Amino acid sequence: MFHVEHKRNFILILNVSRGTMSLFQNTYDVIVVGGGHAGCEAAAAAANMGCSTLLVTMNLQNIAQMSCNPAMGGIAKGQIVREIDALGGYSGIVSDKTAIQFKMLNLSKGPAMWSPRCQSDRMRFAEEWRLMLEGTPNLDFYQEMVSGIITEGNRIVGVRTSLGVEIKAKTVVLTNGTFLNGLIHIGEKQFGGGRAGESASFGITEDLQALGFESGRMKTGTPPRVDGRSLDFSKMTEQPGDVNPSKFSYSDVTQPLKHQRSCYMSYTSEVVHDLLREGFDRSPMFNGRIKSIGPRYCPSIEDKINRFADKDRHQLFVEPEGWNTVEFYINGFSTSLPEDVQFRALRSVPGFENVKFFRPGYAIEYDYFPPTQLKHTLETKLIDGLFFAGQINGTTGYEEAASQGLMAGINAALKVKEQDPFILKRDEAYIGVLIDDLITKGTEEPYRMFTSRAEYRTLLRQDNADLRLTPKGFAIGLAKEDRLRRMEYKRDASDAFLTFFKETSLKPDEANPVLVEKGSSPMSQPDKMYKVFSRPQLDLEDFIKFEKVANYIQEHNLDSEIIEQAEIQVKYAGYIEKEKNHADKVNRLEDVMIPSNFDFDKIxxxxxxxxxxxxxxxxxxxxxxxxxxxxxxxxxxxxxxxxGR
Structure with a gap:
């Protein structure tokens, strides 16, 4: 005997004879397992593309937790956040709404290296993500541990929870972070956990291994958090944000910061290093308890002291965790040493003489699955409809995880709709570089994105991510029309400004005072602005001094984003054209397909x-x-x- 009652977007099915009920619709289009940065972007993307989506996580209060540093962006990572935003993801908007400081890094270098970074309010960041997800149509939530996946043959059909609940789905995205058989280390102590204060996840690894997946172990770590009231900031170097801060999102739903909080910088010393060395025999890194590989480019303080023994000091960045909290994050002091060793050593750092701990640093080991087992869509090769995203693929960093989650969510939705997959090439996005690196080269240590990994970084700048990707996001139904129109206005206005430079001439008496002032050769005859502006000694501030340029900007009401875009197109035209030509040559080989059943052994x-x-x-x-x-x-x-070529 059955009774069926509709409640919201659930179908509540009550089996009267057995006394059981299911609070889930018959089959979801997409189930996302895990509520970290990858899981949030995956769930938002799939739901916004019209798919019925369920986000399952062990604790709904910890959605989008910043498990490590309270910041988004950085070298190459900032480009990724802007790409996510350009495609229609949420990370850029959430970062802008919860930022407490903003900086554009590498401004002394060319625009290919400029990288936005913001310091975030940790609590507000998670809250804003939760609110944005709850306001997303087609998205349901469920709090429980997923302990296994359900397959039929080589096809995914759902997930199983620790309470034995089975939830059916056409596609599943696993974004388990550091929770798969997670093991936390603090000195001689070790205990199961996916994050401090949260339990590990069990069962998924074993299911995947039984299906033929290869797995491995990786390690990451985090530093102690301290009470800012116990610090003496007068002994540190203040690190303020930009005077004229920018933002991540290309949309107009966020605005640049008007007020900012400063970070601070201090240094370790030989005294600090000696105190830390006293605990090396108790360190799980050096006594063999940790056997997995940690991130090369974010080493622990004990690893830095051991590897760089010639250095007598290392930088520590003291970062506030929010607008109102007194908690501070000690960037550069990641460690798994015993808590008493951490405490004694940190008290010898200038400004930390009276430090009080909120919590000690720790290391964590977890399962990952070598990403060579994936397609470019992040769908697994072994199981149809099963996608991996984030640290399960061997990456490290919020931004790397979020971009994978976005792409996995998009492709899960497209698979449900039986539409062509969405794949970004290496010359189209840092996201394309990241995914291609993972599935083609694999990784044996936590993968982190750098500008040096992108051979087309002059094309993949943070300033033009919307021009590159918003039309693609709109075409797949993710980026909204207002995004597209805003991008088109920016493109058209920048192109028109560029045409103005190419068609307008400067006379010697107009240009020479500025040229001489900047140490550039004076003109002897009129010349086009474009040619004069391309001189390396001149920048935009010089050109705004010319009345014709200033009048054009005022008449057409050009904002800084449009002006910057035109400047880059003038100053770096040769480099941009060279990279485009190179990319075109390489892309010809992208068109030479290899049949899926091709027998390489016969060659x-x-x-x-x-x-x-x-x-x-x-x-x-x-x-x-x-x-x-x-x-x-x-x-x-x-x-x-x-x-045949």
């Missing part, structure tokens, strides 16, 4: 190593094959012959 004229790597990765194009470690240019030449 005896390529190396054994190449055959082994090609069989493992199963590249879909010649271009992807060329990026596999161990596949030489001569191997690619042979492959091209077999492909």
């Amino acid at each position: 005896k004229s390529i190396s054994i190593e190449a055959r082994q790597k090609l069989n493992k990765i199963r590249p879909t194009t010649i271009a992807q094959a060329s990026r596999i470690s161990g596949v030489s240019p001569s191997d690619i030449s042979v492959l091209l012959i077999y492909m």
Whole structure:
């Protein structure tokens, strides 16, 4: 005997004879497991694309927690946040709404290196994400541990929770972060956990291994948090935000900060290092308890002292955790040493003589799955409809996780709709570089994005992410029309300003006073503004001194974003054109497809190593094959012959 009652978007099915009920609709289009940065972006993307979506997480109070530093962006990471925003994701908007400081890094270098970064209010960041998700149509929530996945043959059909509840789905996105069999280390102590104060997740790894997935272990760590009331900031160097701060989101729903909180900087010393060394015999890093590999570019303080023994000091960045809290994050002091060693050493740092701990630093080990087991869509090769995103793929960082979550959510939705997958190339986005690196090269240590990983970084600037990606986000139904119109206005206004420079001339008597002042050769005859502006000695501030330029800007009401875009197009035109030509040549190889059932073993004229790597990765194009470690240019030449080229 059954009774069915509709409640909101749930179907409440009550089995009277057995006394059980299900609070879930028959089958979701997308289930997202995990409520971290990857899970939040995945759930938002799938729901905003019209799919019925369920976000399952162990604790709804901890959605979008900043488990480590309270900041978003940074070198290359800031570009990723702007790309997420350009596509229609939420990270940029949430970061802007909850920022307490904003900086544009690397301004002394070219625009390809400029990277936005904000200091965040940790509590408000998580709250804003929760509120934005709750305001997203088609998105349901459920708090419980997912302990396994349900498959039929090689196809995903749902998930199973620790209470034995089975929830059906057409696609599933796993974004488990550091929770899979997580193990926390503080000195000699170790205990299960996915994050301080939260339990680890069990069962998923074992299910995936039984299905044939290869897994491994990685490590990351976090520093102590301290009471700001116990610090002496007069002994530290103040680190204020930008005088004229920018923001992440291209939309007009957020505004730049008007008030900011400062960070501070101090240094370790030989005294601090000696105190830390006293605890090395009790460190899980050095006594063998931690066997997994940690992030190369964010090492623990004990690792820095050991690896860089010639350095007599290391920087520590003292970062506030929010507008009103007294809690501070000690960036640069990540550690798994015993808490008493951490405390004694930190008290010898200038400004920390009377420090009080809120909580000690710790290391955490967790399961990950080598990402060579994925397609470019982040769907697994073994199980149809199952997607991985975030630290489960061996990456580190909120931004790297969020971008994968966005792409996995998009492609899960497109799969449900039986539409073509959404894949970004290496010359289109840092997100494309990240995913291609992961699935083509794999990673044996936590992967972090840098500008140096992107061979087309002059094309992939933070200032033009909307021009590159908003049309693509709109085409798949994620970025809204107002985003597209805003991008089109920026593009058209920038192009018109550029045309003005190309068509308008300057006379010597107009230009020479500025040229001489800047140490540039004076003009002897009139010349186009574009050519004069391209001189390396001149910048935009110089050109605004010319009445014609100032009048054009005022007449057309150009904002700083449009002006900056035109300036970059003038100053770096040669570099941009060179990279475009190079990308076009490489992309010709992206069009040479390799059949999915191609037998690489039959090509005896390529190396054994190449055959082994090609069989493992199963590249879909010649271009992807060329990026596999161990596949030489001569191997690619042979492959091209077999492909009829």
